[in-house]
Amino acid sequence: MRAKATKRRKYSKKTYRESMSMGLLAVPGIILLLVFNYIPMFGIVIAFKDYKPLKGILGSEWCGWDNFKFFFTSQDAVRTIRNTLCYNIGFIVFGTMASVGLALLFYHLRSRRALKVYNTVIIMPKFLSAVILAFLVEIFLNYRFGLLNHLISALGGTGPDWYTQPAAWPFILTITKMWGSVGVSSMIYYASLMSLDGELLEAAQLDGANLVKRIWHVMLPHLTPVIIIQVILNIGQLFTGDFGLFYQVPQDQGLLYPTTDIINTYTFRALMDGNLARSTAVGLFQSVAGLIMVVGTNAIIKKVSPENTLF
Amino acid sequence: MxxxxxxxxxxxxxxxxxxxxxxxxxxxxxxxxxxxxxxxxxxxxxxxxxxxxxLEAYKTVFRTPMKMIRAYGVTITFTLAATLLSTVVMSLLAYPLSRPNFIWRKQLNFFVYFTMLFSGGMVPSYLLIRNVLHIDNTILVYILPGLVSAYYVMIIRTSYRAIPDELVEAAKIDGAKELFICFKIIIPLSKASIASVAFLFLVEKWNDWMTSMLYIRNPDLYSLQYLLQKLLREADALKNYTGLGMSSELMPTETMRFAMAIVAAGPVLVIFPYFQKYFTKGMTLGGVKG
Structure with a gap:
């Protein structure tokens, strides 16, 4: 709104001068974005080329949609797209439930001191790299030494080598992801609960509402708008994969690809195998799908709650 | 109740x-x-x-500590350099974005924001870094790419905007120039938010393993996390770690991996929680739109 006042009229000399000096501040940032973000965007032409490193990008032959066709007619397309979407949907469903639940637990905690301690511990995984995460998961799942197989053999069974059991990985990865991320995402809901009117809760209690009823009829309705926004924002990221989680934690075991290979790990492997054109094509598909999702979900948010739009 | x-x-x-x-x-x-x-x-x-x-595992790890020390050195160097540069560049870039009298604000805003919506993907950046800029296999590859993150710029911009306009107007009446306002008023008042962003960025850099995997061939330039990944995944890497002179039968390979993980990750796990205040602040700041 403030911008509009200056926008319509011709800028005075002073405004120009000021803008020039402010623009100067932006120059290093602009140059870096140009070099490392905008120039690579032109590289997407590789997706339409039969790229040969020796011939270079411009020298390589055009091949139309061949790289895309190759990917979309292969088993890999079904597998990676299905995995990317299904995991993200699972993360949204379980992540929302877990972080709302955790926020409610935090909210009912009376001791500030305890809250701080619990909170610090639960947020800690955010400081860990995916590599360390892989270590921690292996402590549980190692075939010979892992805690899980020890427990199983203590109970009289024999545990399998989990790193060869694709069926187990949707659970393992979802649990790992939840372990790592609910701490931070619960903070958003907790912050929202802090703004809940205490009198409303007292009134509900006076009317005889028990804890479950208070949660169901007072707290959850209070959180609903925040939940909706968070879910929509996450839906916008449906095609974005957590490369660290999916590459490090399953330790890149080929046997596990059916349930652990996502678009990001696929493009990475294609790059490492030297299939640069195919990797670019799949990456481009992911970028475009992601762009559509973000713009789409943003349009929805604009209708639901304009103050939460991204742009 | x-x-x-x-x-x-x-x-x-x-x-x-x-x-x-x-x-x-x-x-x-x-x-x-x-x-x-x-x-x-x-x-x-x-x-x-x-x-x-x-203590055998630790003794073996520290028998030839050079690799670990190097990886620490490399990681500390690029983490500090990148965080410092990035914080400076992003705080400056956010300034004109926050000022209503900057006449190209809309254009610049789109220019920054678009990088969040669309990217060329992994391969074009890979080719740029290796074949055009030739900064692969140098420490610069850890520092320069990704120095400006649109998301963080937006967070900083939002915190600049939270500063009352009257303050800026008053300074202007007193004859302050835009640059003076930026460096002497806006940035000092936004220190806390900038520190939060810097800390988020620092954690990200510290945990970087992918850059080494893609671009570094010289083992002396491995980042700490990548060295750790190699030790976790490759039995050979562990055997080579101590160099020659020790047969693999004598080496406590299993326990050594964990000792490595502790040596590599331990210090951070002790230090980072003290900065959690900034961390939580940064995370919640992200939810606010400017």
Whole structure:
């Protein structure tokens, strides 16, 4: 709104001068974005080329949609797209439930001191790299030494080598992801609960509402708008994969690809195998799908709650 | 209703304590395993307490500490350099974006924001860095790419905007120039937010393993996390770690991996929680639109 006042009229000399000096501040940032973000965007032409490193990008032959066709007619397309979407949907469903639940637990905690301690511990995984995460998961799942197989053999069974059991990985990865991320995402809901009117809760209690009823009829309705926004924002990221989680934690075991290979790990492997054109094509598909999702979900948010739009 | 001391609170604490176990147990195991005698570990597996205490794993790790020290050195260098540069560049870039009298604000805003919506992907950047800029296999590859993150710029911009306009106007009446306002008023008043962003960025850089994997061929330039990844995944890497002179049978390979993980990750786990204030602040700032 403030911008509009200056926008319509011709800028005075002073405004120009000021803008020039402010623009100067932006120059290093602009140059870096140009070099490392905008120039690579032109590289997407590789997706339409039969790229040969020796011939270079411009020298390589055009091949139309061949790289895309190759990917979309292969088993890999079904597998990676299905995995990317299904995991993200699972993360949204379980992540929302877990972080709302955790926020409610935090909210009912009376001791500030305890809250701080619990909170610090639960947020800690955010400081860990995916590599360390892989270590921690292996402590549980190692075939010979892992805690899980020890427990199983203590109970009289024999545990399998989990790193060869694709069926187990949707659970393992979802649990790992939840372990790592609910701490931070619960903070958003907790912050929202802090703004809940205490009198409303007292009134509900006076009317005889028990804890479950208070949660169901007072707290959850209070959180609903925040939940909706968070879910929509996450839906916008449906095609974005957590490369660290999916590459490090399953330790890149080929046997596990059916349930652990996502678009990001696929493009990475294609790059490492030297299939640069195919990797670019799949990456481009992911970028475009992601762009559509973000713009789409943003349009929805604009209708639901304009103050939460991204742009 | 939140004043009554009740059974409810006790139940709540029990739930939280169980959660704590779920969060702390893996670390306890990690530490315990690193202090366990190799043969005892092979026999008994990982456990919460060392079945037979031994410092052998750490002795082996520190017998030839050069690799670890180098990886630490490289990681500390690029983390500090990148965080410093990035914070400066992003705080400056955010300034004109926050000022209503900047006439190209809309254009610049789109220019920054678009990088969040669309990217060329991994391969074009890879080719740019390797074949055009030739900064692969140097420390610069850790520092320069990704120095400006649109998301963080937006967070900083939002915090600049939260500063009352009157303050800027008053300074202007006193004859202050835009640059003076930026460096002497806006940036000092936004120190806390900038520190939060800097800390988020620092954690990200510290945990970087992918850059080494893609671009670094010289083992002396491996980042700490990548060295760790190699040791986790490749038995050969572990054997080569100590160099020649030690047969693989004598090496406590299993426990050594954990000792490595502790040496590589431990310091950070002790230090970072002290900065958690900034961390939480940065995370919640992200939810605010400018």
């Amino acid at each position: 939140r004043k009554k001391k009740s059974k409810g609170q006790i139940v709540l604490h029990i739930v939280f304590l169980l959660l704590m176990v779920a969060y702390i147990l893996p670390f306890v195991c990690l530490v315990a395993s690193s202090f366990t005698d190799e043969t005892a570990l092979v026999q008994n597996g990982y456990s919460l307490l060392p079945s037979k205490f031994s």
